[in-house]
Amino acid sequence: MSILHARGVVRAFGHTPALRGVTLAIAEGEIVAVTGPSGCGKSTLLHCLAGILRPDAGEVIYRDHRIDTLSEGGRSRLRRTEFGVLFQFGQLVSELTAAENVALPLLLAGTGRRAARTAALSWLDRLGVADLADQRPGEMSGGQQQRCALARALVTEPRVLFCDEPTGALDSLTGEQVLSHLVRVARQQGTTVLLATHDARVAGYADREIALRDGQVDPSGFGVEAAIR
Amino acid sequence: MSTPYVLMGLLAGGPKHGYDLKRAHDARLPRAKPLAFGQVYATLGRLARDGLVTPAGQDQDAGPERTSYTLTDTGHAALTTWLATVEPPLPHLTSVLLAKVVVALLVTDISQARGYLVAQRAAHTTRLRELTALKTDPDATLSDVIAADYGIAHLDADLRWLQTTLARVADLHKEIAR
Numbered sequence: 001m002s003i004l005h006a007r008g009v010v011r012a013f014g015h016t017p018a019l020r021g022v023t024l025a026i027a028e029g030e031i032v033a034v035t036g037p038s039g040c041g042k043s044t045l046l047h048c049l050a051g052i053l054r055p056d057a058g059e060v061i062y063r064d065h066r067i068d069t070l071s072e073g074g075r076s077r078l079r080r081t082e083f084g085v086l087f088q089f090g091q092l093v094s095e096l097t098a099a100e101n102v103a104l105p106l107l108l109a110g111t112g113r114r115a116a117r118t119a120a121l122s123w124l125d126r127l128g129v130a131d132l133a134d135q136r137p138g139e140m141s142g143g144q145q146q147r148c149a150l151a152r153a154l155v156t157e158p159r160v161l162f163c164d165e166p167t168g169a170l171d172s173l174t175g176e177q178v179l180s181h182l183v184r185v186a187r188q189q190g191t192t193v194l195l196a197t198h199d200a201r202v203a204g205y206a207d208r209e210i211a212l213r214d215g216q217v218d219p220s221g222f223g224v225e226a227a228i229r
Numbered sequence: 230m231s232t233p234y235v236l237m238g239l240l241a242g243g244p245k246h247g248y249d250l251k252r253a254h255d256a257r258l259p260r261a262k263p264l265a266f267g268q269v270y271a272t273l274g275r276l277a278r279d280g281l282v283t284p285a286g287q288d289q290d291a292g293p294e295r296t297s298y299t300l301t302d303t304g305h306a307a308l309t310t311w312l313a314t315v316e317p318p319l320p321h322l323t324s325v326l327l328a329k330v331v332v333a334l335l336v337t338d339i340s341q342a343r344g345y346l347v348a349q350r351a352a353h354t355t356r357l358r359e360l361t362a363l364k365t366d367p368d369a370t371l372s373d374v375i376a377a378d379y380g381i382a383h384l385d386a387d388l389r390w391l392q393t394t395l396a397r398v399a400d401l402h403k404e405i406a407r
């Protein structure tokens with residue numbers, strides 16, 4: 001049974017085709033790397049699957065429900081309750097402390113202040129950054145910020161976590177620490193993860209890979225068809 | 230170890246003398262140790278004994294330098310098998326990997342080269358995933374992690390090189406075909 005399913009997803013930006021008919025199925029609890037060179041459509045695919053962008057054609061199905069046809073309100077509700085996102089950088093609110101940042105999604109969802117803070121502190125602890133609870137992003141290293149951002153993405157206990165080049169801005173050891181935390185917690189929670197990356201070492205953390213080339217799934221893994229035609 | 234196959238790969242394009250084979254080998258694999266003539270003739274001798282190549286041309290009795298060799302059907306089959314066999318993805322196989330890719334590109338059937346490269350990439354990615362799982366295991370010791378990192382770094386380098394090679398394949402194939 002797949003938790004997330006795309007059928008013939010097409011999306012263009014003006015005259016630039018970004019996705020040219022992507023079909024895939026993600027099983028619940030899987031960690032899947034979406035790989036391919038820059039510009040191949042990884043981010044656009046994640047955005048379409050997460051209901052951030054609407055495809056021009058094709059279907060996106062989450063647990064038997066089409067989400068590409070949902071209204072903006074319906075999709076944002078889905079994003080708040082079922083999905084989590086982690087981007088390369090710049091996601092933490094700089095005026096808020098780590099604990100306040102992590103508590104934010106819960107407060108927006110109507111959780112009380114005290115319960116939200118308790119949950120935030122517990123997630124910071126699970127990601128090994130409990131001691132940063134009262135610091136602001138400007139006082140943290142890139143890796144610490146990314147762990148807090150991960151805590152914030154996980155605090156609502158999403159069923160699917162979308163990560164777009166989550167370690168792209170970090171040095172390799174720091175990136176590895178963020179990835180090991182991510183994978184460990186996802187396994188504990190049974191969270192399904194989509195991990196967009198152009199780096200084979202990052203993709204190594206996933207159970208399998210879906211390679212994209214020019215907006216299409218490339219079964220060979222690296223666009224050989226395109227290279228030798 | 231891959232020298233016999235490199236010579237057979239060079240012969241896949243048509244008969245050649247030992248001297249031409251040595252020059253072509255050294256040109257195709259410039260970073261490898263240049264082949265000694267003695268090694269070329271010894272290898273050709275063994276290949277001929279095994280029926281993989283056969284002397285051809287009118288110079289047959291004029292001594293090894295003047296004898297040209299041609300690849301037999303058995304030789305073609307052996308070359309195909311070698312090319313289709315994925316190398317165990319361990320560090321330190323770079324020279325075999327390089328030789329295989331170069332020979333795969335020499336062989337006229339481009340889909341065979343493609344098939345090999347795709348299978349090799351899949352073997353490398355699988356191993357990379359295994360090593361990553363190994364080092365993220367909660368019971369992994371520091372030495373486990375360091376050893377896994379070593380393997381991962383080499384596999385990653387091979388993978389990036391394979392990727393670049395693929396991007397060049399069309400051009401290389403055109404050049405070799407000329």
Ligand SMILES: Nc1ncnc2c1ncn2[C@@H]1O[C@H](COP(=O)(O)OP(=O)(O)O)[C@@H](O)[C@H]1O
Pocket residue numbers: 013014016017018036037038039040041042043044045
């Ligand atoms: N907002 C946008 N406006 C215009 N073109 C875009 C936009 N987002 C992506 N593209 C284009 O769509 C293609 C796929 O981009 P993207 O999904 O960002 O690829 P990747 O994440 O693999 O680098 C590229 O050609 C890119 O230039």
Ligand SMILES: [Mg+2]
Pocket residue numbers: 042043044164
């Ligand atoms: Mg991107």
